[in-house]
Structures are given as structure tokens and as C-alpha cells.
Amino acid sequence: MTAITFHQTGSLTVGNRLLPPEQRTVQSTGTRTNALTCGHRACQGCGEALGARFVLDAAMRATGGQLVVVNATGCLEVFSTPYPESAWRIPWIHSLFGNAPAVASGVAAALRVRGRTDIRVLGQGGDGGTVDIGFGALSGMFERDDDVLFVCYDNEAYMNTGVQRSGATPPAARTATTQAVGPDPGNVFGQGKSAPLIAMAHEIPYVATATVADPHDLERKVARAMEFHGARYLHVLVPCPLGWGSATADTIRVARLAVQCGLFPLLEAERGQIVAVTPLRRAPVPVEEYLRIQKRYAHLFSPHMRTDVIDRIQALADRTIARFGLRSTGEA
Amino acid sequence: MFQIRIHGRGGQGVVTAAELLSAAAFASGRYAQAFPSFGSERTGAPVVSYCRLSDAPIRLREPVMHPDAIIVQDSTLLLQVDVFAGLTPDGTVLVNSRLTRAALHLERLAPDRVVILPATQLALTHAGRPLPNAALLGGFAAQTGLLSLDSVTRAIRDRFRGGVADGNVAAATDAYHRVLSRAKEQVDA
Amino acid sequence: MLRQIEGSQAVAETVARCRPQVICAYPISPQTHIVEGLSRLVKAGELAGCEFVNVESEFAAMSVAIGAVAAGARTYTATASQGLLFMAEALYNASGLGLPIVMTVANRAIGAPINIWNDHSDAMSQRDSGWIQLYAESNQDAVDLHVQAFRLAEELSVPVMVCMDGFVLTHAYERVDVPTRQQVDAYLPPFTPRQQLDPDAPLTIGAMVGPEAFTEVRYLAHQVQRQALRRIPELAAEFETVFGRSAGGNVRPYRLADAQTVVVALGSVLGTLKDTVDEMRDDGIRVGALGLTTFRPFPAEALREALAPAPRVVVLERAFSVGTGGIVSADLDTALTGLPQRRYTVVAGLGGRPVTKASLRAVIEAALADELAPMTFLDLHQSTVEALP
Numbered sequence: 070m071t072a073i074t075f076h077q078t079g080s081l082t083v084g085n086r087l088l089p090p091e092q093r094t095v096q097s098t099g100t101r102t103n104a105l106t107c108g109h110r111a112c113q114g115c116g117e118a119l120g121a122r123f124v125l126d127a128a129m130r131a132t133g134g135q136l137v138v139v140n141a142t143g144c145l146e147v148f149s150t151p152y153p154e155s156a157w158r159i160p161w162i163h164s165l166f167g168n169a170p171a172v173a174s175g176v177a178a179a180l181r182v183r184g185r186t187d188i189r190v191l192g193q194g195g196d197g198g199t200v201d202i203g204f205g206a207l208s209g210m211f212e213r214d215d216d217v218l219f220v221c222y223d224n225e226a227y228m229n230t231g232v233q234r235s236g237a238t239p240p241a242a243r244t245a246t247t248q249a250v251g252p253d254p255g256n257v258f259g260q261g262k263s264a265p266l267i268a269m270a271h272e273i274p275y276v277a278t279a280t281v282a283d284p285h286d287l288e289r290k291v292a293r294a295m296e297f298h299g300a301r302y303l304h305v306l307v308p309c310p311l312g313w314g315s316a317t318a319d320t321i322r323v324a325r326l327a328v329q330c331g332l333f334p335l336l337e338a339e340r341g342q343i344v345a346v347t348p349l350r351r352a353p354v355p356v357e358e359y360l361r362i363q364k365r366y367a368h369l370f371s372p373h374m375r376t377d378v379i380d381r382i383q384a385l386a387d388r389t390i391a392r393f394g395l396r397s398t399g400e401a
Numbered sequence: 402m403f404q405i406r407i408h409g410r411g412g413q414g415v416v417t418a419a420e421l422l423s424a425a426a427f428a429s430g431r432y433a434q435a436f437p438s439f440g441s442e443r444t445g446a447p448v449v450s451y452c453r454l455s456d457a458p459i460r461l462r463e464p465v466m467h468p469d470a471i472i473v474q475d476s477t478l479l480l481q482v483d484v485f486a487g488l489t490p491d492g493t494v495l496v497n498s499r500l501t502r503a504a505l506h507l508e509r510l511a512p513d514r515v516v517i518l519p520a521t522q523l524a525l526t527h528a529g530r531p532l533p534n535a536a537l538l539g540g541f542a543a544q545t546g547l548l549s550l551d552s553v554t555r556a557i558r559d560r561f562r563g564g565v566a567d568g569n570v571a572a573a574t575d576a577y578h579r580v581l582s583r584a585k586e587q588v589d590a
Numbered sequence: 591m592l593r594q595i596e597g598s599q600a601v602a603e604t605v606a607r608c609r610p611q612v613i614c615a616y617p618i619s620p621q622t623h624i625v626e627g628l629s630r631l632v633k634a635g636e637l638a639g640c641e642f643v644n645v646e647s648e649f650a651a652m653s654v655a656i657g658a659v660a661a662g663a664r665t666y667t668a669t670a671s672q673g674l675l676f677m678a679e680a681l682y683n684a685s686g687l688g689l690p691i692v693m694t695v696a697n698r699a700i701g702a703p704i705n706i707w708n709d710h711s712d713a714m715s716q717r718d719s720g721w722i723q724l725y726a727e728s729n730q731d732a733v734d735l736h737v738q739a740f741r742l743a744e745e746l747s748v749p750v751m752v753c754m755d756g757f758v759l760t761h762a763y764e765r766v767d768v769p770t771r772q773q774v775d776a777y778l779p780p781f782t783p784r785q786q787l788d789p790d791a792p793l794t795i796g797a798m799v800g801p802e803a804f805t806e807v808r809y810l811a812h813q814v815q816r817q818a819l820r821r822i823p824e825l826a827a828e829f830e831t832v833f834g835r836s837a838g839g840n841v842r843p844y845r846l847a848d849a850q851t852v853v854v855a856l857g858s859v860l861g862t863l864k865d866t867v868d869e870m871r872d873d874g875i876r877v878g879a880l881g882l883t884t885f886r887p888f889p890a891e892a893l894r895e896a897l898a899p900a901p902r903v904v905v906l907e908r909a910f911s912v913g914t915g916g917i918v919s920a921d922l923d924t925a926l927t928g929l930p931q932r933r934y935t936v937v938a939g940l941g942g943r944p945v946t947k948a949s950l951r952a953v954i955e956a957a958l959a960d961e962l963a964p965m966t967f968l969d970l971h972q973s974t975v976e977a978l979p
Contacts, residue, residue: 137787139657140796147798155794160787162660163796164683168653171645175612175657175665176787178641182611182663188789206653209646420596420763427594427765435763439620439707439942458765460728460861462758463946 094284095126102129102158104138109156110148114317116307116324117145117222119281121193124220124305127288129159131295132189137176138162141169141194141203144229144309145222167202169194170210173217181216189295190216196223196237200264204236207264211271214299218291221264221302224309232312236262239332240385241378242365244312249368258381265336268302272341280306280333282325286347290337306333314364326359331386334393349395356383402455403547404465408484409474412444417560418474418534419450424556425538425548426454434459447482454547468492470545474520474533476505485510495541497521497533516544516580523575528568539573543580550577593768597729597759600766601694602627604733606637607774608692608740611663611781614643614654618673619706620756621696625668648673652680652691659689660795662786664740667691670756671698674712678719681749685720685811687795688784690743692736693721696756697857697908699941707942708756710857710908713885714917720811722750722818723886725856727842729759729766734837735883737769738825740778745821746814747784753885755858757942769833777832815887822884840889842881843896845871849878851957852897854922855906856882859938859945863906866950877954882918890925897926904934904957906945915965932960938968 095101104125111118128136138161140146146163149156164172173192180188192210199207199221210217226244227233234244240258243249247256268276274297279287287305294301308315308323315323327333328347335347357379360366369375390396405422409415416437423433431454438449451465467487476498478484485494497520498505507515518540520533528535535557542548550573557569593600602624605613613632615625632642641663645651651667659665669677674695684691695713699705713723724739726732732754739750754760785793799807819840826838844864846852855863860881870877880896882889897903903926905919914920916935923933936953939945949969956962 135789137661137789146796150794150797152797152799152803155797157794158792160789160792161794161796162657162787164653164656164687165679168649168656168680171650171653172657172660174643174645174650175614175654175659176661177657178612178614178643178654179658179661179663179665182639182641183661205646206650209650212646213644423763424594432765433594433763436758436761439757439761461865461947462762462858462862463944466946 095130095288096123096284101126102134104129104157104159105149106156106158108154110151111144112309112311112317114310114320115144116281116309116320117195117224118148119320120222120287120305120307121145123281123284123287124193124291124303125159125191127291128189128191128218128295131292135188136160137180137188137190139164139169139173139176139190139192141192141198142166143195143198145193145195147229166198168206169198169203170217170219171206173219174210174213174215177216186216189218191218191220193220193222195228196221196225197227197235200236200262208267208271211268211273211300211302214273216298216300218294218301218303221304222307223304224307224312226309226312228309228312237264241369241382243368244365254368255366265302265304265338269338269341269343271300273300273302274298274339275301276338277302278304278306278334278336280324280328280335281308282321282328286335293337312365314367315362319362323359323362326354326362329354330356330359331390331395332356332359332382334389334395336393343393346393346395349390353386353390353395356386402453402459402461403469404467405452405454405470405472405541406465406468407450407452407472407474408478408482409448410444410478411446411448413448413474414532414534415448415450415474418472418537419452421534421538421553421556421560422452422541422548423454424559425542425552428552428555429548431456432459438464447478470495470541472537472541473497474537476500479505479507493544495537495544497537516540516583518576518580520572520576523572527571527575528565535569536572536576539575539577540580543577543584550574553577591768591770593766594763595766595768596623596761596763597732597754597766598623598696598761599627600729600733600768601736601754602631603768604736604774605666605694606631607769607771608666608737608778609664609774609780610637610640610666612641612643612655612658612665613667614645614651614658614665615667616645616648616651616669616673618648618670620698620708620760621668621670621673621694623760624694624696648676649680652677652684655691655693656680656684656687656689659691659783660687660787662781662783662788664744664781665691666693668694668696670696671700671706671712674716675700678716681716681719681721684749686807688747689749690747690781691749692739692743693749693751694736695751695753696760697753698756705941706756708758708908709940709942710753711910711940713751713753714909717886717917720748721886722748722815722884724750724752724838724884725882726752726754726759727858727860727881727883729754729762729764731837732759733766733768734829734833734835737774737777738822738829738838741825742818742821744781746818748814748818753857758858767835773833777829819884819887819889838883840882840884841892841896842883844879844881846878846880846896846900848876849900850876851902851904851954852878852880852900853904853906853950853954854880854882854893854897854918856885856918857908859906859908862945862947863950866947866954869947870951870954875958877958885918888921888925890921893922893925894929897931898929900931902932902934902957904936904953904962906950907935907937908939910937910940932957934962935965936968937965943969
């Protein structure tokens with residue numbers, strides 16, 4: 070009897086059901102925690118709700134269910150806890166906008182002193198709460214190497230308050246405070262603010278980037294992070310259909326394109342050194358394909374093509390690909 | 402209540418001097434309050450500290466404006482600051498210096514109110530560091546009779562350890578006996 | 591145990607005996623000696639079962655405290671002035687979440703202009719934050735109030751700030767009976783949180799509350815503070831049986847019987863005030879003083895009862911609401927509504943200017959002669975006013 074080879078095993082098309090159980094995603098199992106359960110008020114197609122569910126269910130499995138979560142103010146917190154209801158099935162605290170890393174440090178200190186280091190701590194927030202207003206607290210937590218995994222769900226603007234620009238908003242993107250008007254529509258071309266690189270500069274045990282387009286990769290990085298003790302950082306790209314102006318059914322596709330065009334590198338680092346990158350499996354997708362399906366970049370295509378701007382964004386992508394060595398070998 | 406004001410410069414242990422005074426008083430069963438005049442801490446700048454001694458609990462919190470005794474840890478302040486402001490008519494003065502009363506322009510104060518003590522020298526000799534406060538404490542105890550040498554010694558040993566404590570106790574003891582013997586000379590004369 | 595000790599150090603040793611589990615603080619004058627003392631105890635291994643977290647700002651300090659107490663640890667921090675303001679958002683958060691944090695505030699003026707010296711501006715600026723505020727008259731008082739604060743906070747699930755005058759108390763060496771561990775253990779049981787973050791019993795802390803329930807949450811917080819007014823004297827009485835001395839309580843009357851003028855004050859100035867009262871009484875002048883230990887919640891009924899017989903009340907303020915007037919006076923006026931008496935506000939000792947017996951006596955005499963203006967600044971230097979641009 071010849072063995073039947075399933076060529077699509079493990080591919081995203083077929084999904085998990087042909088994989089051996091130990092290789093399947095947490096999300097595909099019926100025994101997952103469902104830490105963020107249904108009934109919350111997130112928008113249709115919300116990348117953050119998806120990302121949070123992936124991350125927390127993976128974290129719950131990795132920690133045997135011994136997890137406490139600290140959440141910054143933002144979309145995730147607002148849509149998940151409209152009193153008297155809560156979509157959280159795990160111990161969860163929301164304090165303020167700028168202090169989630171510090172509150173998480175406090176939880177970790179209390180658990181340590183109570184002899185409960187078996188219980189792990191995860192802090193989470195959006196890009197605003199992580200990269201801007203919570204930045205001091207994040208850096209303090211890193212510097213002390215507190216035993217916290219901090220997860221940033223990056224949708225590249227202050228979405229909950231109406232899509233205003235944050236330190237993570239990419240160049241040329243339209244937001245309510247970087248409008249698509251005038252000679253330089255959209256956000257400025259600055260140096261950017263790479264939270265993963267800054268986390269690496271703190272030489273913490275583990276830093277990784279991921280997106281909602283690849284749940285295997287995301288879950289693996291969560292589990293990997295939980296193998297370490299000390300400060301860890303995970304930066305997850307989570308498209309926001311409302312703020313990005315993308316179709317609600319396109320959330321995963323947009324995230325995948327961000328990776329495939331080279332703008333969002335997938336990497337892992339330990340103590341400030343990159344230990345792994347996910348190479349692009351094919352030639353990089355032109356950034357235009359990524360930008361075109363998001364209305365926050367509509368002004369780059371209409372009324373005229375702003376090739377000058379698109380070229381600058383392409384140059385950014387090219388530089389990122391070169392910098393992190395994202396071209397797989399053998400490609401021209 | 403007996404009120405003391407100590408003048409010196411930042412870094413000379415003016416605040417410690419007041420604290421030690423209060424500790425010595427406590428060691429002899431009295432109530433005492435010591436506090437600095439709170440300025441930005443800066444080495445070399447004029448600093449003032451206060452100490453109150455009493456047999457009853459001390460509630461007053463204002464700076465000492467009518468001192469019964471003044472201690473001057475740095476005689477250069479005599480030219481800069483009115484260190485004697487508010488001194489009571491019978492109030493005493495203890496100055497850290499090697500100069501004479503005349504050279505310090507202190508003639509207007511009656512000789513039995515003034516003691517000039519080379520406290521920095523004593524400190525260097527016994528403790529190896531030019532911090533005059535322990536010696537001045539010993540001198541003050543002898544000058545006023547308010548504190549015993551034993552209570553001064555105990556206060557110093559509570560605060561410092563090992564060689565530093567020994568040196569400070571030696572300086573204080575030496576100062577105490579010098580001042581005591583000088584007072585006897587005055588009385589005899 | 592009787593000690594001749596610096597106020598800050600006495601507080602540090604007392605807090606250590608209250609078995610804190612997490613201490614997190616950011617240094618600011620004049621609180622530094624307290625946190626230095628505690629960090630030394632922790633580092634030397636003399637404070638078992640305690641984590642000292644060196645945080646990067648005061649906002650972080652209160653935030654770490656929030657996380658720690660929510661996860662079931664008895665938590666302490668300390669700050670002053672600018673630091674208290676920097677954590678203002680977190681103060682409201684802690685009280686709103688019902689977290690029993692105890693914090694020392696080493697009262698100091700708020701800039702600009704920058705000023706590191708003592709007045710009550712800092713704590714007073716946060717009087718609406720939902721924290722209980724206790725004001726210490728002496729270092730003995732400060733020490734005793736901290737012990738009672740942990741009891742009060744944990745029993746009611748409300749955060750408590752113990753205010754002690756910066757420099758004047760923190761940096762003063764005086765005789766203090768520092769509680770022993772046995773005494774504190776006899777008074778303060780282990781922390782049993784009303785709720786905590788626990789994987790075995792998950793709950794959501796910090797939900798979003800809309801218009802349909804927010805008022806009720808605040809109303810309930812107010813009721814809890816009213817309850818504190820009743821509990822504070824009871825906890826003080828219990829303290830006396832364990833420690834053998836009177837401490838705490840909401841208000842402290844001093845020689846009020848037949849007083850023609852009563853001066854109301856908070857904090858260390860009460861010491862100087864009592865000496866002034868005694869001297870004036872020795873001269874046959876009938877004056878008294880009323881110390882306010884609890885400022886929040888405001889003990890309106892106790893004050894009304896104590897002050898009703900007095901023809902004149904002078905409120906000695908150590909802070910000031912720019913554009914209107916006294917802060918304590920405003921609360922007191924409400925409490926004393928309808929009483930036929932003259933009331934005066936005296937703003938004293940802002941930015942660390944000493945409040946002297948002589949000045950207090952002059953003000954009281956002016957009040958007695960009905961020559962005092964409704965609001966005055968004690969010892970205002972007119973020449974400086976004219977010299978400033």
C-alpha cells in the first residue's frame with residue numbers, strides 16, 4: 070500500500086486538520102481557553118480582537134492556564150468590558166492608558182513575593198499605549214527585567230478615539246490628525262519608532278514580531294516567549310479595517326501583504342541579537358499592492374498617482390528587506 | 402527649654418552636630434528636637450541647624466530665634482552671617498577656631514560667655530578628618546554643663562562605628578577636658 | 591521602643607513592621623530618607639517577604655502599586671509635591687478600583703516656582719481623588735497613623751495617604767516610641783484582599799462603566815468614606831489598648847472649654863499652636879485649638895459639635911486655592927453653616943515659611959479684637975510684593 074502524500078499538508082490552504090495534533094494551532098483545538106470569548110463589541114474584521122484571542126489562548130496553553138493579564142486603555146479594553154459584562158475568561162485588570170507595563174510589573178512583584186512564580190504575567194496594549202504614552206513604563210519594565218511578556222497590538226494609530234496619529238503611524242498614512250490634504254498629505258516621513266528594535270536595545274531575553282496572518286508563527290512565538298523569564302516583548306501587526314480603510318474581510322490578507330512587501334519584518338531576537346528572521350518565500354510584493362487596498366493611502370492613487378511617495382515607501386521596504394536579510398537565498 | 406543654634410558650612414556635619422546633641426540629651430533622659438534650616442544641600446554654603454532640649458515634650462516647631470547657646474563650626478561665617486542674632490543676654494557662644502577672641506573680633510561678648518576651641522585640629526588629631534562636630538559637642542557639654550561626657554560618648558557610639566567612633570569619642574573627650582579646665586582657670590582667676 | 595530618631599527613619603521602620611510585601615517608590619525631596627531607609631532594610635534582608643521595586647517615575651510607582659495590591663500583596667509607596675501630581679491619574683484609578691494602598695506624602699509646595707519646602711498644597715490638590723487623607727502632628731503621630739492606615743485601608747478597601755510635613759517632620763530628630771513587631775502584629779492582621787487576580791477564580795477588574803451606573807459607583811465610594819469617619823475613632827481606641835497611647839481619631843480638641851477664639855489647623859503647626867495657646871491662657875486669654883487629623887473624609891459633624899460654642903474660629907491654612915481662598919475654610923464653612931460665629935482664614939507658611947509663635951499670637955489677638963480681615967496671609971512681606979515684577 071503506497072502512502073498518500075498530502076502536498077498541501079501544513080499549508081494555510083488546507084489548515085490544521087491534516088496535521089498531527091501536536092502541530093495544530095491552539096485555535097484549532099476544541100479545548101482552547103477562549104480567553105477572549107464571544108459577545109464583545111469589536112468591529113467586524115477587527116485585527117486586534119483576532120490577535121488577542123490568538124495570543125492569549127496560546128499563552129494559556131503555554132502556562133497551563135496560570136496567567137494574569139494586564140490591559141492598557143484602548144479598543145481591546147473598551148470593547149471587551151462594557152459593565153456589567155466582560156468577555157474575559159481569565160484574570161484581567163485594566164488600570165490606565167500609560168501604565169500597563171508598570172501595573173504588570175507590580176503584579177509580577179506581588180506574585181513573586183507570594184511565592185507564586187508559577188503564575189505568569191502578560192501585559193498588553195495598542196501601539197498608542199505601548200509606543201507613546203506607555204513608553205516610559207515599558208522601558209522601566211525592560212530595564213528592571215521584570216518577569217512580564219508585553220504584547221503590543223499595533224494597528225498604527227489611536228483607533229479607539231477616532232483614528233489619530235500615533236508614534237507608530239507609518240509615513241503617508243491618513244489619520245484624523247494627519248489628514249490627506251495639502252502638498253504632503255498624510256503622515257510625515259520621519260525616522261519611525263521601532264518598538265521591537267528599542268526592546269532589543271534593552272537586551273531583554275526575547276523580542277519577536279508577528280502578524281495575525283500567520284497564527285502558527287504567532288502562537289509559536291508566544292509559546293517561545295513563555296519559555297523565558299524576565300522581560301519579553303511581542304509586537305503584533307493587527308490591521309484595523311475602520312482606521313486603515315480596508316475591507317473587513319481583508320484583515321488577514323492586508324497583514325500578509327505587509328509582510329510580503331517587506332514593510333513588516335518577522336523576526337526573533339534574544340538579548341539584543343537577532344536569532345531568526347522569516348525570509349520572504351517569493352520575490353517581494355511591490356508596496357503598491359499593499360497600499361492600494363487601504364483607503365488610508367487612497368490619496369496616493371487619486372486624483373493623481375503620487376509615484377514620488379509610493380517610491381519612498383518602496384525604498385523603506387527595500388531597506389527593511391536588506392537590513393534584516395529577508396530575501397531567501399537564490400533570489401535575484 | 403534650652404535652645405541651641407549651630408552655624409557652619411555644608412559638608413561640615415552641622416546637621417549631624419544637632420542630631421548628636423539631641424541624641425546625647427536623649428541618652429540623659431531628656432526630650433530633644435533637632436532639625437536643619439532646610440536649604441538646598443550644597444557643600445560650602447552656609448548652613449544652620451537647631452536643637453531644643455527640655456524636660457517636657459517639645460511641641461514648638463519654629464526655627465530657634467532666641468538661642469541660649471550658639472555653636473559656630475566655621476569661623477569664616479562670623480564675617481558673612483549674623484550668627485549671634487537673637488542670642489539671649491546670658492547666652493553662650495562656642496566657636497571652632499585657633500584664633501583669639503580679639504582676632505575674631507568677639508570682644509563685645511564677655512569672656513565667660515565665649516569659648517574658642519580648635520575643634521578642627523582636635524578632629525584631625527584624633528579622627529584624621531577635619532569634621533569638628535564631635536569635638537564641639539564635647540566642648541559644648543563642658544561649657545554649659547547641660548550634658549555629661551558620658552551621654553556625649555554614647556550618642557557618638559550610637560551614630561558611628563569602629564575607628565570613626567573611637568576617633569570622634571577621643572576628640573570629644575579631649576575637647577571636653579580642655580574646656581572644663583579652662584573654665585576652672587577662669588573661676589580661679 | 592523609645593528612640594531619638596529622624597522622622598523619616600521612624601516611619602520607615604514602622605512601615606517595615608507592618609509587613610509590606612511590595613514597596614515601590616521614586617525619590618523626591620523630602621521623602622527620600624523614607625524610601626532609602628526601607629530599601630536598606632530590604633537589601634540587608636531585614637524585611638523578609640518584601641520586594642522593593644525601583645521605578646522610573648511616580649506615575650510608575652503608583653501603577654506598580656496598583657498591580658501589586660490587585661495581585662494580593664500589601665503595598666506601600668511614598669511621594670511629595672510634583673511626584674503626587676505626576677501620579678494624579680493613578681490616584682483616582684486606585685481609589686476607583688478600591689485598592690488599599692498606603693502612601694506617605696511628605697507635604698511640600700507645588701511649583702512653579704519650584705520650591706522644595708513644606709506646605710500642604712500637594713495633598714490638598716488631590717482632596718477629591720477618593721483617597722483618605724490623614725495629617726500627622728508630630729513624628730510619633732506619623733508613625734502611629736501609618737499603622738492605623740493599613741488597618742483602615744484594608745478593612746474598607748480604600749487607599750489612604752498619611753501626610754507628614756516635609757522637612758519639618760521628615761527631617762526632624764525627636765523622641766519617638768517606635769512600635770515593635772509584636773505590637774503591630776497584635777493590631778494589624780495579614781492582608782486578605784476583597785478581590786484579587788487569581789487564575790483559580792478569574793475576574794475582570796477595571797471594566798468600562800457608562801452613564802447608567804457611574805453615579806452609583808461614586809455614590810457608593812462616598813458611603814464608604816462616611817463609614818471611615820465612624821471607623822477611624824474605633825480603630826484609634828483599639829490602637830490605644832494595644833500600644834498604650836492615644837493616636838488617630840478625626841479631630842483633636844485642645845483647651846476648647848470657654849475659648850473665645852479657636853484656631854483650626856492641620857499638621858506640625860499644631861505643635862507651635864499649642865505652645866501659643868498655653869502662653870496666652872497663662873496670660874488669661876481664653877483661646878483654644880482644634881487639630882484636624884482626618885481631612886478626607888471631612889469630619890463635618892465632629893467639627894460642628896466642637897466648634898459650635900466658639901464665637902470666633904480662625905482657620906490656619908497651609909495651602910491656598912488661587913483665585914478664591916482657603917481650602918479647609920471652604921469645607922469648614924459648609925460644616926458650620928448657620929452658626930452665629932465669626933470665621934477667619936489665615937494662609938500661613940506657604941513654601942516653607944516658618945509659622946512662628948509670635949505671628950500666631952498676633953493673629954489670634956487680632957481676631958479677639960475683631961480686627962482681623964476675613965482672609966489674610968500671615969507675615970506677608972509687603973516689600974517683596976512691591977519688589978516683584
